[in-house]
Amino acid sequence: MHAYKNRFPASLATFALLAMLTLTGCGPNGGLAGYTTGEAFDESISTVALPIFDNETFYRETEFRLSEALAKEIEHRTPYKVTAAPGADTIVRGTIVSVDQRLLSRTFEGGLTQEAQVIVTVTLEWKDLRSGEIIRQRSRLTGTGEYIPSRGVGEPFQVAQHEAVAELAREIVSLMRSDW
Numbered sequence: 001m002h003a004y005k006n007r008f009p010a011s012l013a014t015f016a017l018l019a020m021l022t023l024t025g026c027g028p029n030g031g032l033a034g035y036t037t038g039e040a041f042d043e044s045i046s047t048v049a050l051p052i053f054d055n056e057t058f059y060r061e062t063e064f065r066l067s068e069a070l071a072k073e074i075e076h077r078t079p080y081k082v083t084a085a086p087g088a089d090t091i092v093r094g095t096i097v098s099v100d101q102r103l104l105s106r107t108f109e110g111g112l113t114q115e116a117q118v119i120v121t122v123t124l125e126w127k128d129l130r131s132g133e134i135i136r137q138r139s140r141l142t143g144t145g146e147y148i149p150s151r152g153v154g155e156p157f158q159v160a161q162h163e164a165v166a167e168l169a170r171e172i173v174s175l176m177r178s179d180w
Contacts, residue, residue, distance in 0.1 A: 040178045041078050048080045049088035049129070053122065054095040062096055062120065062161065069169040077173050090135065092172070094124040097140075099161070107150060114150045118160035119143075120168055126176065136175050143168030 050071050055063040070092070071082045085091055104115040120143050126136040145163025147155040 041080070041176065042178050043079070045080060045089045045128075047083045047088040047090070048074055049085035049091040050074070050082050051085065051091070051093060053093075056095060056097050057099045059096075059099040059161070062099060062165065065162065066094075066096065066120070066122070066165045066168060069165050070172055073169040073173045074176070078176060080176075085129075088129055090126060090128050092124070092126045094122045094172075097121050097123055101157075104146065112150060115146060115148050116160065118145050118147070118157065118164050120161070120164040122168060124172060124175070138175065141168065141171060141175075143171065 050067060052067045053063040074080055074082055080090075098119070098121045100119045100121075102117040102119065103113055104117050106112060107114045122138075122141050124136070124138045124141055125134060127134050143164040144167060145160035145165075147157065147160035147163075149155060149157070
């Protein structure tokens with residue numbers, strides 16, 4: 001029987017381990033020489049006010065779902081805390097301008113809707129309350145979600161609406177990252 005022969009000397013394995021730890025965030029400032037694999041956010045901002053989005057559509061409660069999803073996403077992915085407008089560093093305001101449904105496929109028998117898509121479109125403004133400067137502004141930001149309303153699965157519209165709102169929240173937080 002052959003004895004297992006170590007192909008990597010201990011010094012090489014130690015070097016590889018140290019290099020991996022340094023590059024994955026155990027160095028100063030979360031990485032090597034100030035580099036990090038995380039998202040970069042403006043460190044001068046600590047709080048964000050997030051009033052309920054306005055809603056120009058007939059799809060009620062979408063504004064509450066979007067505002068709640070965005071607050072959770074900000075708290076989860078950024079160093080910012082969501083707070084009330086008085087005393088906040090910045091404010092994110094938005095308006096839901098449309099909620100559209102698009103037919104993706106029909107059943108072969110009868111031509112009933114088999115798969116549909118929901119598209120939620122918003123306008124957005126992120127403003128620095130300390131200086132009055134507009135940090136980011138978008139006129140048509142969209143999130144999409146799909147659902148299957150046909151028999152068998154019978155998913156409700158709210159499944160796709162939830163997916164579209166969650167996508168929008170992720171997209172808005174991505175816009176909050178610092179410019180390179």
